[in-house]
Amino acid sequence: MSTTAEQSRPPAIALEQLERHYGDLTAVAGIDLAIADGEFFSLIGPSGCGKTTTLRIVAGLETPSSGRVSVRGQDVTDVPAFKRPVNTVFQHYALFPHLNVFENVAFGLKERKVSRSDTRRRVTEMLELVGLTGREKARPKQLSGGQQQRVALARSLVLEPAVLLLDEPLGALDLKLRKQMQMVLKEIQREVGITFVYVTHDQEEAFSMSDRVAIMHKGKIEQIGDPVDTYRRPQTLFVADFVGASNRFEARVVERLGSGSYRADMGTLGTLDVPGVAGLAVGDQAVAVVRPEAIRTAPGFGDAVLDGTVTDVSFMGPQTQYVVDAGGLGTAAMLSPADDDDLLHSGAAQQFRFAARSAWLVAADPGSVDDAQ
Amino acid sequence: MTEDPAPRASAAGSRRRSPWGRGSSRQLLALPTFGWTLLFFVAPLSILLLYSFGQMNLITFDVNFGWTLDNYRQLNQSLYVHTVVRSVLLSLGATLGCLVIGYPVAYTLSKQQGRIQTLLLIGVMIPFWTSFVVRTYAWVNLLQNGGPVENVLHALHLSHGSLNVLYSPTAVWIGILYSYLPLMILPLFVSLERIDPGLTHAASDLGASGLRAFRRVTLPLSMPGVIAGCILVGVPATGEYVIPSILGGGKTLMYGNVIADQFFQVGDYPFGAALAMTMMAVVTLFLVVARSGLSRVEDVT
Amino acid sequence: MVRRLPSMVSAFTVLVFVFLYLPIVVVVINSVNADKFLVSWGGFTTKWYAKALNDERIRTDFITSVKVAVASSLISVAIAVAASLWARNARVWSRRALDATTYMRIVLPEVVLATALFIFIRRLHFQLGVTAIVIGHVVFNSAYATVVIQARLATLPISLEEAATDLGASPRRGFQRVTFPLLAPAILVAVLLTLSFSFDDVVSSLFLGGTNAETLPVLLLGLIRISVTPEVNAIAVGVMLITLITFACAAVVATVRGSIGVRSTPQAPDVEE
Numbered sequence: 040m041s042t043t044a045e046q047s048r049p050p051a052i053a054l055e056q057l058e059r060h061y062g063d064l065t066a067v068a069g070i071d072l073a074i075a076d077g078e079f080f081s082l083i084g085p086s087g088c089g090k091t092t093t094l095r096i097v098a099g100l101e102t103p104s105s106g107r108v109s110v111r112g113q114d115v116t117d118v119p120a121f122k123r124p125v126n127t128v129f130q131h132y133a134l135f136p137h138l139n140v141f142e143n144v145a146f147g148l149k150e151r152k153v154s155r156s157d158t159r160r161r162v163t164e165m166l167e168l169v170g171l172t173g174r175e176k177a178r179p180k181q182l183s184g185g186q187q188q189r190v191a192l193a194r195s196l197v198l199e200p201a202v203l204l205l206d207e208p209l210g211a212l213d214l215k216l217r218k219q220m221q222m223v224l225k226e227i228q229r230e231v232g233i234t235f236v237y238v239t240h241d242q243e244e245a246f247s248m249s250d251r252v253a254i255m256h257k258g259k260i261e262q263i264g265d266p267v268d269t270y271r272r273p274q275t276l277f278v279a280d281f282v283g284a285s286n287r288f289e290a291r292v293v294e295r296l297g298s299g300s301y302r303a304d305m306g307t308l309g310t311l312d313v314p315g316v317a318g319l320a321v322g323d324q325a326v327a328v329v330r331p332e333a334i335r336t337a338p339g340f341g342d343a344v345l346d347g348t349v350t351d352v353s354f355m356g357p358q359t360q361y362v363v364d365a366g367g368l369g370t371a372a373m374l375s376p377a378d379d380d381d382l383l384h385s386g387a388a389q390q391f392r393f394a395a396r397s398a399w400l401v402a403a404d405p406g407s408v409d410d411a412q
Numbered sequence: 413m414t415e416d417p418a419p420r421a422s423a424a425g426s427r428r429r430s431p432w433g434r435g436s437s438r439q440l441l442a443l444p445t446f447g448w449t450l451l452f453f454v455a456p457l458s459i460l461l462l463y464s465f466g467q468m469n470l471i472t473f474d475v476n477f478g479w480t481l482d483n484y485r486q487l488n489q490s491l492y493v494h495t496v497v498r499s500v501l502l503s504l505g506a507t508l509g510c511l512v513i514g515y516p517v518a519y520t521l522s523k524q525q526g527r528i529q530t531l532l533l534i535g536v537m538i539p540f541w542t543s544f545v546v547r548t549y550a551w552v553n554l555l556q557n558g559g560p561v562e563n564v565l566h567a568l569h570l571s572h573g574s575l576n577v578l579y580s581p582t583a584v585w586i587g588i589l590y591s592y593l594p595l596m597i598l599p600l601f602v603s604l605e606r607i608d609p610g611l612t613h614a615a616s617d618l619g620a621s622g623l624r625a626f627r628r629v630t631l632p633l634s635m636p637g638v639i640a641g642c643i644l645v646g647v648p649a650t651g652e653y654v655i656p657s658i659l660g661g662g663k664t665l666m667y668g669n670v671i672a673d674q675f676f677q678v679g680d681y682p683f684g685a686a687l688a689m690t691m692m693a694v695v696t697l698f699l700v701v702a703r704s705g706l707s708r709v710e711d712v713t
Numbered sequence: 714m715v716r717r718l719p720s721m722v723s724a725f726t727v728l729v730f731v732f733l734y735l736p737i738v739v740v741v742i743n744s745v746n747a748d749k750f751l752v753s754w755g756g757f758t759t760k761w762y763a764k765a766l767n768d769e770r771i772r773t774d775f776i777t778s779v780k781v782a783v784a785s786s787l788i789s790v791a792i793a794v795a796a797s798l799w800a801r802n803a804r805v806w807s808r809r810a811l812d813a814t815t816y817m818r819i820v821l822p823e824v825v826l827a828t829a830l831f832i833f834i835r836r837l838h839f840q841l842g843v844t845a846i847v848i849g850h851v852v853f854n855s856a857y858a859t860v861v862i863q864a865r866l867a868t869l870p871i872s873l874e875e876a877a878t879d880l881g882a883s884p885r886r887g888f889q890r891v892t893f894p895l896l897a898p899a900i901l902v903a904v905l906l907t908l909s910f911s912f913d914d915v916v917s918s919l920f921l922g923g924t925n926a927e928t929l930p931v932l933l934l935g936l937i938r939i940s941v942t943p944e945v946n947a948i949a950v951g952v953m954l955i956t957l958i959t960f961a962c963a964a965v966v967a968t969v970r971g972s973i974g975v976r977s978t979p980q981a982p983d984v985e986e
């Protein structure tokens with residue numbers, strides 16, 4: 040998460056106390072954030088969480104109600120969008136329909152009065168980078184969705200911005216193309232070394248590409264961290280739910296074991312030693328989050344056992360998902376690799392197991408986490 | 413943090429705006445349209461309203477603004493009542509005629525495809541694109557005694573002797589019907605075209621015969637087009653001036669001609685103003701009724 | 714039953730097309746009919762055209778018509794473009810105000826508008842004439858132009874202008890390089906449409922021209938009311954051709970725009986070449 044560069048150089052983007060209100064509606068409710076130079080950073084959250092508004096404020100397309108935006112240490116809050124050293128890749132590409140690919144990519148260079156020969160060289164290089172050499176004369180309408188996406192990318196990157204902002208850039212593509220473009224984006228980012236700020240509602244997409252992600256909820260950032268940490272150690276129930284499926288089991292803290300570990304009373308599952316967020320107190324009502332892939336049927340596996348009946352089986356190729364009715368514990372989901380000895384059938388009664396250390400305790404009500412961090 | 417009052421006022425979650433802000437210089441863009449409307453639309457209509465309550469001395473041509481209702485009382489005279497009734501009837505009759513003739517045409521057009529449909533649509537619109545005066549005048553040629561229409565009717569043994577239609581209400585009705593027909597066909601076509609053919613198929617599958625499917629599905633779904641067409645034809649037809657001038661031959665006068673006469677021949681501006689205001693009221697009434705009908709059928713569909 | 718009805722309906726449609734075109738055909742035929750009384754075919758002639766072309770009054774009125782049409786069209790479209798651009802960024806109630814005034818200007822019977830303007834101009838002791846006619850035409854033409862241009866603007870996503878800004882174009886440059894080129898076809902359609910509306914107008918031109926200015930349709934109306942003379946047919950065909958050609962241009966622009974996507978007004982030449 041931290042690099043030496045972060046200390047010596049100002050962050051590519053710094054947001055301080057950023058807020059945006061529309062009448063009574065609050066889109067952004069006070070955000071503080073620093074994004075390091077060269078980072079691939081993602082803002083994720085459900086629709087309406089304020090991620091796109093935040094991105095647009097950074098681009099200068101939206102004015103904050105209060106707060107400051109700096110780019111590379113310079114306050115740009117009052118700088119109009121067309122003078123900011125950031126560029127945006129729009130959700131629906133926003134390619135100029137009356138210009139061909141070359142003219143689209145050259146658009147910004149012309150505003151900067153770059154010479155004809157330089158323009159030609161830079162545009163050609165950029166089209167090569169995104170793999171569109173030979174399509175210079177094509178109109179946006181004649182291109183496929185993925186190609187349009189690449190033109191939009193080239194059009195912004197050719198200006199060598201301090202930060203590239205991407206607003207759900209893959210939202211309009213089908214799944215296969217999406218996966219492909221994720222690789223392309225990651226590769227290009229590594230090659231050009233420009234800071235990417237990526238907005239998406241797709242947690243998997245963000246995780247697969249980003250150095251760090253911020254999860255937004257109701258105009259606030261709930262958690263910032265690298266994908267692994269965010270997935271394994273969500274700080275709130277909202278984050279736990281948003282970053283992938285999770286099973287929830289009620290738990291009550293009976294003892295603090297120090298260094299983020301607790302002894303918890305989990306009803307019929309017994310009393311288990313479970314890691315969790317800092318700051319839970321003895322007697323707190325908490326939730327133990329267990330990822331579906333942490334549940335197994337192998338005898339002797341783990342230390343928590345629940346009896347249940349399989350109610351639904353979905354074979355998905357590399358893995359199989361089971362829905363389990365666990366009686367008083369509610370329903371649970373289990374994800375197991377396809378090479379798992381034999382598939383369970385719907386209606387099968389079985390013991391399901393997980394290791395207590397693979398569970399993670401978060402406060403049941405977000406308000407009960409004190410500011411211990 | 414500091415309070416920034418500027419961006420607050422907009423409606424919550426309103427649509428995005430263009431990035432070029434709403435600076436005061438941008439507001440200048442609204443000046444020409446609202447200025448022109450205020451100066452040459454609102455102001456003249458206000459003066460017209462004022463005049464309609466005034467009185468003109470027919471010797472000195474001075475207007476007294478006496479807040480009298482005399483001008484409106486004069487409308488009670490049978491001449492004007494007849495004219496208003498005749499105009500409304502002719503306009504309604506022509507609207508109905510356009511609807512009856514236009515609907516099958518629009519229906520046929522909506523069943524065509526691609527290039528043929530485009531060509532037919534253009535074919536409907538071309539007469540509308542030709543000069544209005546000329547279009548109407550053409551009927552003088554056709555309807556005059558000894559003209560083509562009479563000849564055809566004689567040949568078919570549908571009538572004998574002189575036609576005697578020109579310069580009559582019938583001629584005016586034909587003229588309005590002819591001139592405004594494309595304005596009826598177009599909205600009808602648009603609404604019929606929009607109906608998913610699957611719906612009528614579904615209705616047939618469910619056992620409705622062709623006619624029943626049409627009555628139960630197609631007709632109700634095309635109601636917005638019917639009402640839009642009636643507005644497009646009925647409103648201008650009520651205020652029609654050119655067609656009765658040419659085909660009415662000074663005998664069958666419509667409302668618009670009576671107003672014009674007050675200004676050009678009689679010179680009684682206040683009374684002419686009262687006539688004009690009354691026409692505005694009639695048309696407004698028509699629009700209110702039609703639009704409420706429109707919102708009702710649009711709720712259903 | 715199901716099959717027979719449509720064929721009856723199609724036959725009816727054919728009849729309606731005959732109805733639509735018959736009068737126009739008759740005017741065209743009569744314009745080259747040598748028979749002075751137009752009751753029967755008297756052989757082909759172009760003398761009515763020659764007569765019309767040599768008439769001083771017709772020539773003057775034609776020029777007046779063109780002047781009025783060009784002036785009112787240009788003013789109307791300029792007003793409409795400004796208003797539409799403004800409405801794109803305006804608040805909801807301001808947009809509604811514009812829509813309401815536009816709608817009112819279109820539906821108000823022209824006789825009412827023309828009388829109102831007539832009284833207004835007389836009251837203020839302005840002169841009736843070309844300027845007055847132009848003022849009147851702009852009232853409704855700017856409304857039609859606004860409808861056309863707003864319809865086009867509505868199809869242009871705001872993100873295009875945002876992209877221009879984002880890529881470093883100032884508001885003025887963004888308008889020049891993105892909004893205007895994309896709007897150009899609609900502007901052209903609006904120009905042609907208003908040109909022909911103005912050229913075809915009778916009521917406003919009649920009321921507001923006074924004794925100082927007479928347009929071609931007004932002259933035509935006067936001639937028709939007196940008597941049907943053969944050269945009226947010739948003028949009629951001339952007027953018809955002019956409106957038809959303008960409208961045809963508008964239609965071509967509209968379809969070309971629709972079929973090959975938007976081609977801009979002269980853009981910077983391809984840097985590639």
